[in-house]
Amino acid sequence: MIVHARAAPAGPQRVVVLGAHGFIGAALIARLKQAGIPILPLASKELDLAASDAPGKLARLLEPSDSVVMLAALTPDKGRDAGTLLRNVAMMQAVCAAFEETGCAHLVYFSSDAVYGPGPSLVSEETPAAPQDFYGAMHLSRELMASGVKAPLLVLRPTLVYGAGDPHNAYGPNRFRRAAREQGKIQLFGEGEETRDHIHVHDVAEIACLCLQHGSRGTLNVATGRSLSFRGVAELVAAQSHKQPVEIAAGARTNPVTHRHYDVTALLKAFPGYRFISLEEGVARCHGAP
Amino acid sequence: MSRPVIAFAGMTHLGLVSGVAASEKGFRVVCFDPDARRIAALRRKELPVSEPQLEHLLAKNSERLVFTSSAEDLKSCDVIYVAPDVPTDDAGASDLAPINSMLERVFLAAGPNAVVVVLSQVPPGYTRRKQHPDRALHYQVETLIFGRAVERALVPERYIVGCADPAAPLPATYRAFLEAHGCPILPMRYESAELCKISINMFLVSSVTTSNVLAELCEKTGADWSEIAPALKLDRRIGPHAYLAPGLGIAGGNLERDLATVCRFADELGTDAAVVRAWLANSRHRRDWALRTLHDEVLSKADDPVIAVLGLAYKQDTHSTKNSPSLALLKHLQRFSLRLHDPVVPAAEAGHPRAYAARSALEACEGADALVIMTPWKEFASLSPADIARRMRGNVVLDPHGVLDAKACREAGLRYRTLGAPA
Secondary structure: OEEOOOOOOOOOOOEEEEOOOOHHHHHHHHHHHHOOOOEEEEOOOOOOOOOOOHHHHHHHHOOOOOEEEEOOOOOHHHOOOHHHHHHHHHHHHHHHHHHHHHOOOEEEEEOOHHHEOOOOOEEOOOOOEOOOOHHHHHHHHHHHHHOOOOOOEEEEEEOEEEOOOOOOOOOOHHHHHHHHHHHOEEEOOOOOOOEEEEEEHHHHHHHHHHHHHHOOEEEEEEOOOOEEEHHHHHHHHHHHOOOOOOEEEOOOOOOOOOOOEEOOHHHHHHOOOOOOOOHHHHHHHOOOOO | OOOOOEEEEOOOHHHHHHHHHHHHOOOOEEEEOOOHHHHHHHHOOOOOOOOOOHHHHHHHOHHHEEEEOOHHHHOOOOEEEEOOOOOEOOOOOEOOHHHHHHHHHHHHHOOOOOEEEEOOOOOOOHHHHOOOOOOEEEEEOOOOOOOOHHHHHHOOOOEEEEEOOOOOOOOHHHHHHHHOOOOOEEEEEHHHHHHHHHHHHHHHHHHHHHHHHHHHHHHHHOOOHHHHHHHHHOOOOOOOOOOOOOOOOOOOOHHHHHHHHHHHHHHHHOOOOHHHHHHHHHHHHHHOHHHHHHHHHHHOOOOOOEEEEEOOOOOOOOOOOOOOHHHHHHHOOOOOEEEEEOOOOOHHHHOOOOEEEOOOHHHHHOOOOEEEEOOOOHHHHOOOHHHHHHHOOOOEEEOOOOOOOHHHHHHOOOEEEOOOOOO
8 A cells, every 4th residue: 555745746856767778667767758757767887786886876866856766676587596686685775875875755666576475366565475586585675675765665566567668578468479470379388377467567657657746655566456367368469469360379387377366456546547558458559569 | 129220321322322222121221421511412312323213212211311420320320331432443442441431430429239330342351350349340241233223222132241250140130120121141251251242243254254255256256145145044054144245344343343352362362363364354355345346337437437425324324434435435536526425424524525415315326427335225225226327427336235126227227236246
């Protein structure tokens, strides 16, 4: 659940985006520009948060009135080991140290639904965090580190994000779309029975932008509340594919079937009447994208 | 032995209803409250609560009823019930200060042979801590149900009496009063009686929560809970009076208090209360059914929709809005235009910036894109779906408690959603 500092959306004066070149970062910057909000985008090329001089460099770039969005992280494709965990923790330490020096107005930390364990299929913000891998543990650790900064903190926990421009090829809409286009075949694990919630990157950017404008604090899952089986996603992608027909192939199952649904009541309370991009529309928006 | 004189100290919901019911049973009753303004209002027959029969019985038995703000008037009473409502905070924790102070007043004012009975809801261990060596003190379980309080006081199912020594006979005056109601009397030790009250509510909550869990599953699988519930009631282990109606979580304050008490004791004593916390989580989840459904059906589709909401009280036949699902819903509809109506609770109580106070249920429906019936008042059941459909601009009806006839609604062209049934 989140609480708004401003009932009506306004500002903020400037948003500093750490991890600006990432999938979500790029979408957020585009949305903030559209809203006319001044931004300072920072990617690892401009500022390596893992470097020893990062706290001082970042502190010199920050203004006390800034809102800071922390998206920078080494994602699982860069490593799933303890070393990656420690490098990610060091990056967050740099952000916290810079905050200590500058004391910004608002910190938005982009966490992940990986902080939840595999147990409960229906997840809300009240679901206890129980990470099962270093990636989830990293995000939970960074949430705890962020809670120590002297600024209102918002933690966003997005679920599976898709959309044009996604550099990852994770199992789901993006991989299915590419596979349908290039091979005319979508390969499922098992029968694709698992249900998941897929959210379009534009929704993630929109919700983050709203939170920045309202000065929101607390913890919010960023999900649509609509889960669909991977087979359902594959059928949807196949139906929209320019290449026809698209074969949907069942495969061997190595892991047990699990499901994940989101109770998004907290999001509906925070932003009444919010309209999510449906999966049909979201996949359609990706046509032509690599 | 002449009929004992009965007193009730604390003229809030419990004390007032119990006092009026005792007068209806033919007893002389002293109704005491230190708040002189409250007593003056009661003398003018202005009631602070709404309960079926209460006004009528107050007028009918006024000769046997004395309303007083003077503790001196307790001196002549044989049995004195200490019955102020025990307020709770948002987490369900009881504030025992009002009952502590009332009990002290009563001990000071009561005659030497008076029997003092704690009727308010107190946690296990409370009554034994309040024992005085020269006082007969008992605890009696109240099972007040909002909207049925008078009926329950006149025809109780049983009396559960907490005693210092359950083997000792009850004082004659107290026994005479209880026996006048013709129901079983179950003496037990203080702590058992205090926990018995909580146990009754725990079983009630477990039935309600189980119904809610299964009703939600019905909504997603095509099953209909209204077809399942009658079959369960024919099972002897569940029974015909089991609470199987799905609802919008637990509300009203009393059940939440008991859940909070059990969790607190379990934490202190190291017993397992995980299931109770799961009930609370499910209650919060189901409370927001209307918001989620309204979002799916209307809020995410229409620009600036008008929402008609019938019912503000937490349940029918009561003025109480404590933990009302209706008010909880309205809190999250601040930016939308609302048309509100409740037979008892004024629309102003919602404190909504864009709310219109409709004089009738049908007037509330005028021009609405969606109608939400949040409290199952009887008068809403007599609304004709065709009349509703004619007045509305849209056609979405959310009727969580199934007040209206689902088939008639669909025939009238309404898109009808209720708990425990598929869309």
